[in-house]
Amino acid sequence: MVDIVRGETGVSARAETPVLLRLEKISKHFPGVVALGGVDFDLRPGEVHVLFGENGAGKSTLISLVAGVYRPTDGRIEFRGETIDLTAVHQARQRGISAVFQEFSLVPQLTVEENLFLGAELTHRHLLSKRAMHAKARDILDRLGFPLKPGMRVAYLSRAEQQMVEIAKAFRSELSVLILDEPTASLTEHETQRLFTLIEQAKRQGVGIIYITHRMNEIKRIGDRITVLRDGRKIATLNVAETSEQRLVELMTGRVIAQIFPKITYHPGATILEVKGLTTAAGNVSNVSIRVRGGEVVGLAGLVGSGKSEVARACFGVEPIALGDVTFDGEDVRGMTPRQMLDRGFFYLPPDRRDEGLVMVRGARENISLPSLNLPRFSSGIFLHRGAERAQSLGLAKRLNLHPLNIERAVDHFSGGNQQKVLLAKALSRDVKLFVFDEPTVGVDVGTRVAIYKFIAELCEAGAAILLISSDLPEILHLTNRAYVMHRGVLRAELTGSEISEDQILSHFFEREAA
Amino acid sequence: MTTESTPQAEDSSQPQPLSLRLQQIFVRLGVLPFLLLIAIIVFSLLSSRFYGPENIKNVMRQSSYLTMVAMGQMLALLTGGFDLSVGTILAVTSVFGAAAMAAMYAAFPDAIVLSIAVGMLAGVGAGMLIGIANGAGVALAGVSPFMMTLGMASIGFGISLFQTGGVPVYGMPKEFGKVLGFGQLFGFLAAPVIVTIALIVVMYVLLNWTRMGRYLYAIGGNLKASTLSGINTRLYLFLAYVLCGAMTAISGIMLTARLETGEANIGATMPLESIAACVIGGVSLRGGTGKLANVVLGAIFIGLVQNGMNLARIESYLQIVVIGALLIIAVMADQLRQKMMAKLRD
Numbered sequence: 001m002v003d004i005v006r007g008e009t010g011v012s013a014r015a016e017t018p019v020l021l022r023l024e025k026i027s028k029h030f031p032g033v034v035a036l037g038g039v040d041f042d043l044r045p046g047e048v049h050v051l052f053g054e055n056g057a058g059k060s061t062l063i064s065l066v067a068g069v070y071r072p073t074d075g076r077i078e079f080r081g082e083t084i085d086l087t088a089v090h091q092a093r094q095r096g097i098s099a100v101f102q103e104f105s106l107v108p109q110l111t112v113e114e115n116l117f118l119g120a121e122l123t124h125r126h127l128l129s130k131r132a133m134h135a136k137a138r139d140i141l142d143r144l145g146f147p148l149k150p151g152m153r154v155a156y157l158s159r160a161e162q163q164m165v166e167i168a169k170a171f172r173s174e175l176s177v178l179i180l181d182e183p184t185a186s187l188t189e190h191e192t193q194r195l196f197t198l199i200e201q202a203k204r205q206g207v208g209i210i211y212i213t214h215r216m217n218e219i220k221r222i223g224d225r226i227t228v229l230r231d232g233r234k235i236a237t238l239n240v241a242e243t244s245e246q247r248l249v250e251l252m253t254g255r256v257i258a259q260i261f262p263k264i265t266y267h268p269g270a271t272i273l274e275v276k277g278l279t280t281a282a283g284n285v286s287n288v289s290i291r292v293r294g295g296e297v298v299g300l301a302g303l304v305g306s307g308k309s310e311v312a313r314a315c316f317g318v319e320p321i322a323l324g325d326v327t328f329d330g331e332d333v334r335g336m337t338p339r340q341m342l343d344r345g346f347f348y349l350p351p352d353r354r355d356e357g358l359v360m361v362r363g364a365r366e367n368i369s370l371p372s373l374n375l376p377r378f379s380s381g382i383f384l385h386r387g388a389e390r391a392q393s394l395g396l397a398k399r400l401n402l403h404p405l406n407i408e409r410a411v412d413h414f415s416g417g418n419q420q421k422v423l424l425a426k427a428l429s430r431d432v433k434l435f436v437f438d439e440p441t442v443g444v445d446v447g448t449r450v451a452i453y454k455f456i457a458e459l460c461e462a463g464a465a466i467l468l469i470s471s472d473l474p475e476i477l478h479l480t481n482r483a484y485v486m487h488r489g490v491l492r493a494e495l496t497g498s499e500i501s502e503d504q505i506l507s508h509f510f511e512r513e514a515a
Numbered sequence: 516m517t518t519e520s521t522p523q524a525e526d527s528s529q530p531q532p533l534s535l536r537l538q539q540i541f542v543r544l545g546v547l548p549f550l551l552l553i554a555i556i557v558f559s560l561l562s563s564r565f566y567g568p569e570n571i572k573n574v575m576r577q578s579s580y581l582t583m584v585a586m587g588q589m590l591a592l593l594t595g596g597f598d599l600s601v602g603t604i605l606a607v608t609s610v611f612g613a614a615a616m617a618a619m620y621a622a623f624p625d626a627i628v629l630s631i632a633v634g635m636l637a638g639v640g641a642g643m644l645i646g647i648a649n650g651a652g653v654a655l656a657g658v659s660p661f662m663m664t665l666g667m668a669s670i671g672f673g674i675s676l677f678q679t680g681g682v683p684v685y686g687m688p689k690e691f692g693k694v695l696g697f698g699q700l701f702g703f704l705a706a707p708v709i710v711t712i713a714l715i716v717v718m719y720v721l722l723n724w725t726r727m728g729r730y731l732y733a734i735g736g737n738l739k740a741s742t743l744s745g746i747n748t749r750l751y752l753f754l755a756y757v758l759c760g761a762m763t764a765i766s767g768i769m770l771t772a773r774l775e776t777g778e779a780n781i782g783a784t785m786p787l788e789s790i791a792a793c794v795i796g797g798v799s800l801r802g803g804t805g806k807l808a809n810v811v812l813g814a815i816f817i818g819l820v821q822n823g824m825n826l827a828r829i830e831s832y833l834q835i836v837v838i839g840a841l842l843i844i845a846v847m848a849d850q851l852r853q854k855m856m857a858k859l860r861d
Contacts, residue, residue, distance in 0.1 A: 318742060339745035350743055357743070359736030361803040370733055371744040373726045382725045426744070 019078075020045045020208040021066065021097075021177055026075030028061050033415050035061040038075070039234045041227060043177065043208040048199065048222050050240065051212045053229035053252055054449070059212050060101075062229070063179045066210065067099035068092035080176075090119055096176035100166045100183055108155035112148055112165050113137035116172055140168050145194050159305050160187050167195065171202075178202060179210045184218065185304055185471075196222055214472075216245050228252055260450055261478035262457040267295035268481070272434045272465040273346075278314060278324035285310045287324070288491045290467075290484055292434060297456060297466045299476040299483030301505055307489035308469050309351065312436045316341050316348040329433060342371055345433035349423055351442055351469075357423045358411045364422050365393040365407040372429040396425040401451070417448030424455060434465040441472065453479060473502055485509065542855050545797040546848035547809060550841070551816055558823030565826055572703065578818025579711040580766050580773075584785055585792035585814040586718050586807070587762030590755045592793050595735040595802025596653060596660030598756065601763045601789055602782030603671035604642040608767030610675040610684060612638020613777020617686030627688045634687065638771065639764040645671050646760015654752035668786070675779035684777030695772035707769040714762065718807055731755055735802025784835070791842040792817050797849065817841075 023041040027034070036058045043049050051059045064070045065077065068086035077084055079095060086092050092099075106115050116137050122129045137150040146164040154162060163183065170178055178199075184192045199209060199222055213219060219226060223240040228251040235251050253260055273292040278285055285307040292298045302308040313319040315326050317336045326334050328344055338348075350356035358367050369389045373379055378389050390407070397407050400421040402414075411422055420440070427435060437456065441449045456479060460466050470476055476483050483500050485493045485508035492508035540548065558565045584601050591598040616634020623630065645667050652663035698706040722728035730751045733741045742748050763785075771777055796813030798805030817838065824834045 316743075337745070337747070338743060339747060342745040348743060350740075356737070356739040359733050359740055359803060361736045361799070362732060366729065366733070370729075370741070370746070373729060374745075379726055382727060384724055384726060384729065386724065 018045065019043070020080065022078040023062075023066070024076040024078065026062070026065060026077065027073045028058075028065060028070060029073045034232050036065075036072075037232045039229070039232075041234070041237075043210060045176075045206040045208050046203045047224040048203065048209045048211050050219050050223040050226040051210060051229065052214075052219070052226055052248060057229040057252075058232040059229055060181065061232075063099055063101075063181060063210060063212065066092070066177065067097060067101075067179055069099075093120070093173070096174050097179070098170035098173075098175060098177070099179035100163075100170050100181060102181045102185065104162050104166050106154045106162055106165060108153070110154060111150065112141075112152050112154060112157075112168075113150035115154055115165055116140065116150075116169055118169075120173065140172060144168055144171060144198060160191060163187060164191070167198075171198070175202060175205075175207045177208050177210065181212045182214070183211075184213070184215070216248075219248075230254055260453065261474070262454050264297060264457045264460055264479065264481075266297070266460065266481045267463070269294040269463065272329055273315065273467070274325075274327040275311065275315060276325040276327075278311060278326065279322045280307075280310055280314050281320035281322045282310070283322075283489070285314065285319075285489050288486070288489075289324075290491070292465045292467050294433070294465045295460060295463050296482060297460050297468055297480045299480035299500070300467060300469045300486065301471065301473070301476045301483055301509070302486035303471055303509055305488075306486040308471075308486045309438050310489075311486075312348055312438060312467060312469060316346060316436070318348075339374075342430065343374075345431060346436070347371075347427045347430075347432040347434070348436045349427055349438060349440060351439035353419055353423050357426075358419060360412040361410055363408045363410055364397060364402065364414070364425075365390060367411055367422050368393040368396055368407070368425045368429055371426055375430060392429065393425070396428050397422075399428070400425050400455075420448055420452065424452065432464060434467065435459055436467045436469065438469045439471065440468070441470075441475065473505060476500065476505060477502060538855060542852055545809065545852060546845055547795055547797065547812055547816065550795065550845070551812070551819070554816065554819055554823060558819070558827065561823065562826040565823060570822065570826070572705070574815070574818050574822045575708050576705040577822060578815045579705070579707040580770050581785070581788055581792060581818060582711050582811055582814040583707075583714055583766035583769070584763050584789045585796075585810050586714060587759035587766075588789035589718075589793050589798055589805060589807070589810045590731060590762075591660065591664075591759045592790070592798045592800065593731045593735045593802060593805055594752055594755045595738070596752075596755075597664065597790060597800075598646075598649060598759050598763075599661070599664040599786045600645055600649060600668040600671060601759070602785040603668040603675070604645045604760055604763040605767040605770065605782030605785055606675040606779045607645055607671045608638040608642035608764040609771040609774075609781055610679050610777045610779050611641035612768055613684035613687055613771055614678065616688070616691065617684060617777075620688050621686060627690055630688055631691050634691070635768050638768050639761065642764025642767055643757060643760045646757045646763075649760065650753035650756035653756060654749045672779065679777070679779055681779065687771075687775065687777075689775075692772050692775040695769060696775060697773070707773070710765065710769055714765065715807070715811060722807055727751060727754065732803055735799075735804075737803070784838075787842070788817055788838065789814075791838060791845070794842060794849070795845040799849075800846075 019042050021043040023039065025038045025040065026036060027038055028036040039058070039062065041062065051062065053059050061070070065072050068089045068091050071085070071087060077086065084095070107118065110118070113133055117133050122132050122136070134150055141148050141150065144167070146168060148161060148164060154165060157165065167183065183195060187195065202209060211223065219240060225237060226240050226243065226248070227237045228235040228248065230252060271291055271293050275288060275290045278288045288311055290298070290300070290311065300308045300311065310319050314321050315328070315333070317338050317340070321334055325332070328341070328346055331344070333341065333344065354360060359370070369378055369392065373384065377392065378385055393407050397405060402418055402421050402425070411419055414422065440452050456466060456468065468475065468480060477500055480500060481497060483495045483505065484491055485495070485505055487508060493504070495504055564570055584605070588598055588601060612634050615637035616630055619630040619633045620627070649664050649667050652658040653660050695706045700709060722731070730741065730746050733744070733746060734748050734751055738748055770781055774781070792813035793805065793810050794800065795816060796805065796809035798810060820837065820841065821834060824837065
């Protein structure tokens with residue numbers, strides 16, 4: 001009998017590998033945006049299927065459809081051979097489809113174990129079986145090898161630890177499809193290794209894994225097949241073993257990489273920003289010293305939470321400084337407000353335009369002029385010059401090819417890339433000596449990305465000083481002439497010219513192997 | 516002002532089914548025009564006196580007090596907060612204004628104008644103190660607007676009752692009530708209506724033509740983005756509550772003139788009615804959006820409904836039920852509108 005069973009599986013495997021999950025011509029429209037247009041995708045049991053593409057290519061939308069967060073506008077989802085219609089996350093979970101998103105679905109006020117069982121609490125006669133959940137939580141965490149106590153409050157955990165809770169949540173119940181969205185972004189090398197071992201285990205149990213990453217070495221290490229998405233469309237599905245990095249980047253961007261990044265001529269001039277021994281009051285930056293001159297693009301690289309944003313924010317006056325000197329254009333600017341820094345020519349473009357960059361419910365015109373309304377060209381006394389404001393905002397919107405060119409439209413109704421253009425236009429509404437770009441290309445399509453790089457190049461060549469804060473390696477590699485690398489609030493390295501290579505930066509990104 | 520949003524205007528000139536056109540009006544103007552229309556039809560059927568010129572005058576005067584408070588409330592709502600202490604501000608203004616005026620008048624029976632001026636200043640000053648406390652709590656200490664203004668409502672109300680022992684304050688010069696309470700210009704414009712119109716003009720300029728107005732919208736729309744754009748968010752949050760207090764205090768003085776006594780109990784329904792006027796007028800409770808004209812119309816609408824119900828002899832306790840129901844209907848309609856807006860953009 002054993003022989004027969006073995007024989008059967010052998011045959012079926014040879015004829016056609018059974019498909020766990022299949023998406024057919026799947027589309028998702030949001031107001032004004034086609035996030036996914038007719039994409040086919042399939043997942044086999046026991047494989048790691050990598051989703052690859054630019055920010056905004058539709059990867060997140062695709063996994064959200066599979067996880068039951070959104071419903072598709074069009075198309076069909078088939079799970080183990082039957083068509084399913086997922087209207088809620090818990091329906092997907094019941095079928096063993098679990099997702100670990102980048103934006104954590106944890107309740108900070110609750111403990112690790114309360115979060116682990118959220119929505120699926122163990123009960124006994126309608127009362128919570130706390131002891132059973134505690135034991136099971138410890139069991140799951142031990143099995144995964146995560147050094148977490150079930151009773152800890154999630155709010156007090158580091159980002160990496162929260163990531164572990166999120167992953168543990170996916171492993172809580174019987175799994176058939178596991179979705180991981182850039183799970184290693186905030187993990188150390190050691191924790192990453194641990195996660196990959198888990199993925200191997202899950203594969204052996206027949207779990208299908210959808211894995212989103214931007215990191216080439218991860219694709220090679222654990223990927224079986226890879227699907228490339230671009231602008232909401234599927235470009236290709238390939239076997240990882242048969243492809244090359246060059247080919248993937250070409251498929252992802254639709255052009256040769258050299259065209260994406262402009263050639264910048266640097267003319268380093270006078271020092272604009274000088275930071276010496278900076279330590280923030282919150283302790284997320286300690287003893288950091290950097291220097292930015294006019295006519296150069298200086299990179300500040302590091303993982304999420306490495307403190308790279310906080311350096312710039314402390315200089316801009318939004319993060320309290322404990323120790324150190326900040327000199328801007330020869331003047332001591334410690335303790336100054338953002339208004340004073342703006343008036344001195346320091347412009348900080350925040351990473352999350354929705355959260356910090358733009359007033360989404362207001363029109364593009366009002367957003368563009370917001371940082372500059374105190375200038376004589378926009379107002380005198382307390383009164384606004386609305387005509388001049390309209391003309392100047394429209395001029396900037398045209399210069400950045402805002403589409404559609406309607407500056408009264410609420411920013412919320414523009415696409416992500418055009419929202420980013422409004423953010424850039426804000427920076428042009430006044431005279432600026434130092435531009436700080438904090439993750440400027442998160443969530444924008446390739447076209448806008450190219451436009452932003454060109455924009456940075458032009459500003460630099462016009463003599464402005466530019467600090468580019470980014471966790472996107474190619475950006476640092478191709479745009480900067482000097483780069484600092486940060487790790488856990490400390491400056492790890494300063495690289496100049498040809499020293500700026502992928503290996504060099506990556507070796508400083510993570511904790512050293514020995515640690 | 517938004518008539519030049521051209522592409523849609525062109526589209527809507529083509530023949531369309533009536534339901535779609537109504538949908539577009541609803542999305543663009545909100546629920547208020549529909550509510551006004553319904554109210555006017557219903558009340559004119561219920562009472563023949565509803566249309567008379569005398570009644571229109573009444574509605575204008577009666578709703579002017581609420582209009583002033585609603586404009587103050589709008590400032591707080593725009594920043595993403597609200598002011599639950601507007602009723603108390605009315606009480607404090609009325610009680611302290613009347614007391615100061617009566618005391619001054621008793622001491623100097625000949626200095627009528629001076630007594631009135633001193634009383635009004637004392638009243639508005641006392642009311643603004645509540646606004647200043649609200650602003651300091653919300654903007655500087657970071658207390659949530661809900662708790663801060665609720666707490667101040669209790670404090671101010673308690674002080675007013677304590678000061679008066681719960682009895683009305685008498686002894687103000689008759690001229691105060693005669694001019695500011697019952698006075699009319701051209702036999703048509705009542706004194707509170709004139710004051711309200713002046714305040715509407717001030718508010719219009721403030722919201723549309725000054726930096727402060729723009730900053731209030733921006734702060735309510737996104738506090739963090741406003742900070743990073745160099746706006747002194749604490750200062751403007753503070754000012755929003757102070758100005759809200761000032762507007763409400765002016766309303767309180769006018770109401771005191773009408774009643775000819777200082778009363779601690781005059782504002783009990785004001786927090787609800789002023790927020791209702793703003794929300795029915797399309798001001799978002801999350802801050803950042805809202806038009807002045809619609810808030811004024813919202814306040815007039817509530818005045819109209821109260822007036823109509825009085826004429827139709829609906830019991831006053833039931834009227835409170837209707838106002839609450841209207842508020843909830845307006846919020847639900849606004850949510851529907853948000854959804855339709857997203858759909859029509861497609």
